[in-house]
Amino acid sequence: MxxxxxxxxxxxxxxxxxxxxxxxxxxxxxxxxxxxxxxxxxxxxxxxxxxxxxxxxxxxxxxxxxxxxxxxxxxxxxxxxxxxxxxxxxxxxxxxxxxxxxxxxxxxxxxxxxxxxxxTLAFAQVERGSRYDLHDVSTTAKKDGEGFVLNGEKGVVLHGDSADKLLVTARTGGSQRDRKGIGLFLVDAKAPGVSRRGYPTQDGMRGAEITFDNVRVGPEGVIGNPEGALPVVERVVDEAIAALCAEAIGVMDRMRELTVDYMKTRKQFGVPIGSFQVLQHRAADMVVMIEQARSMAFYATMMSAADDPAERSHAVSAAKVQIGRSGRFVGQQAIQLHGGVGVTQEYSVGHYFKRMTMIDTAFGDADHHLSRVAEAGGLFKAA
Structure with a gap:
């Protein structure tokens, strides 16, 4: 290839x-x-x-x-x-x-x-208790003439406090965890009934808690089938996970570079700490973990456009597992090799580790995606 x-x-x-x-x-x-x-x-x-x-x-x-x-x-x-x-x-x-x-x-x-x-847009999907389940939706969308009326709350909406429009998942039918009966709606962020509370997240981004109180959405704001939006949501989230895997490679690469540069300048016992063989081995282990993650990020990228939802989901879940494991290892080594300066606000490597941690938890951490791969019988099923 x-x-x-x-x-x-x-x-x-x-x-x-x-x-x-x-x-x-x-x-x-x-x-x-x-x-x-x-x-x-x-x-x-x-x-x-x-x-x-x-x-x-x-x-x-x-x-x-x-x-x-x-x-x-x-x-x-x-x-x-x-x-x-x-x-x-x-x-x-x-x-x-x-x-x-x-x-x-x-x-x-x-x-x-x-x-x-x-x-600018924001995806309002997460709710209290929904964790990583995209089909766990309690926000309601009741039919009102040709449009709908939305009621509910969404949390941790990335950049939701400054977005011009919100893409909101809401239930048009069924119970809270049914896969059917989920619609997707485009809502003006300043529409009557929309209230937003923004806040900074640990990695320097912005999030928001958003409440919808009898928010009216006309037919022009209904995206696709109001009863069957979940497959579209799942496909886009798979694409977003693949994109996050690629971002994680950039984050890990930069943590490695910062750490190696620090090892060349920080002296102990009169010599750079990078001259100690045991620390060289740890830096080499960082490279190995990054390259393993890079291979899986490539795989997720190639499979993110697959039409088969099962194949696509298995691939991005497997990639997310490796990204989470590699990111944690590389980040921990970077912090430990820097010592106390690594966790200060004034030094950059700690901020990279924070972003890496947030990438790990976004749309399911490594443990969650490992469970998904295992439930599906592994990434590659025996013939």
């Missing part, structure tokens, strides 16, 4: 790597987090100019017609910078739900705005 990038993909990689190297040093990132929305609107505008916001969208919708590989390239670079802009929530999750679930008219109206940086 050929893993070489095409000329267009190499150009994309060069442009996004250059942007992160030039614009996203650790001190600049602190300033971006301190801005009113928790990220830089100027960076967002530049993302649009570079075509990064248009990567997964079709050309007729203002995109560049990229696929999972192009998304992987962008997300790995963003991991190296621990980028705080709402790329995952707007382009991968929100844009993915529109690409796979919205009508042609809805896509033609909304996706060009996303690609141009004029519209």
């Amino acid at each position: 050929d893993f070489d990038l095409t000329e267009e993909q190499r150009l994309l990689k060069e442009s996004v790597d250059r942007f992160i190297a030039d614009r996203y040093d650790f001190e600049s990132r602190k300033g971006f987090i301190a801005e009113p929305d928790g990220y830089s609107r100027e960076n967002w505008r530049q993302f649009a100019e570079l075509g990064l916001l248009a990567v997964p969208f079709a050309e007729e919708h203002g995109g560049i017609g990229g696929g999972a590989v192009e998304t992987m390239i962008v997300m790995e670079a963003f991991g190296r910078g621990i980028v705080v802009e709402p790329y995952l929530s707007t382009v991968i999750l929100g844009g993915g739900l529109l690409r796979h679930g919205a009508s042609e008219a809805q896509q033609a109206e909304l996706l060009p705005k996303v690609a141009a940086g004029e519209l």
Whole structure:
């Protein structure tokens, strides 16, 4: 199998790597987090100019017609910078739900705005007690004429406090954990009845608790089948997990680089600690774990576009297991080899480990996905 990038993909990689190297040093990132929305609107505008916001969208919708590989390239670079802009929530999750679930008219109206940086989105899905189960939905959507009325609460909505529109899962029928009877609705974040409470998350991002109190959604806000949105949601979440795996590679790579650089300069007994063989072995173990994770991230990227939901789900779950295990190992080694400075707010490696920890827990941690793989009989079933 050929893993070489095409000329267009190499150009994309060069442009996004250059942007992160030039614009996203650790001190600049602190300033971006301190801005009113928790990220830089100027960076967002530049993302649009570079075509990064248009990567997964079709050309007729203002995109560049990229696929999972192009998304992987962008997300790995963003991991190296621990980028705080709402790329995952707007382009991968929100844009993915529109690409796979919205009508042609809805896509033609909304996706060009996303690609141009004029519209930000957030995916409101998690509820109290739902944990990692996408089908555990108690927020209700009651039929009201041609539209619906939403009531319920959603939590940990990534960038939900600053998003222009919310994509909300709500139950139109069945009981709380039924797979059928789940709809997907596009809600104006400033609509009557929507209340948002934003807060910073441990990794420098923003989250929000959102309440829907008799929020009216017209027929133009219904995305796909109001009784059967779960397969679309599951597909987009699988794509988001693959994207997070790619981001994790960038995070781990940067933790390794910071650690090796520190080992070359930190002295003990009059010599750099990097000269001690036992510490060299630990650095080598970090490389091995990163390369194992990289292979599984490639696998998740290739399988994220698979039409068979079982094959796709098994692949991304297996990748998430390795990403979680590798990320924890690399992060722990990085912190221990840095010593006390590694956990200070002023030093960057601890912030990378925080982001890695949040990636591990997003949409299911390593233990959760290991259970999914085991329940399915393993990644590769015997013939």
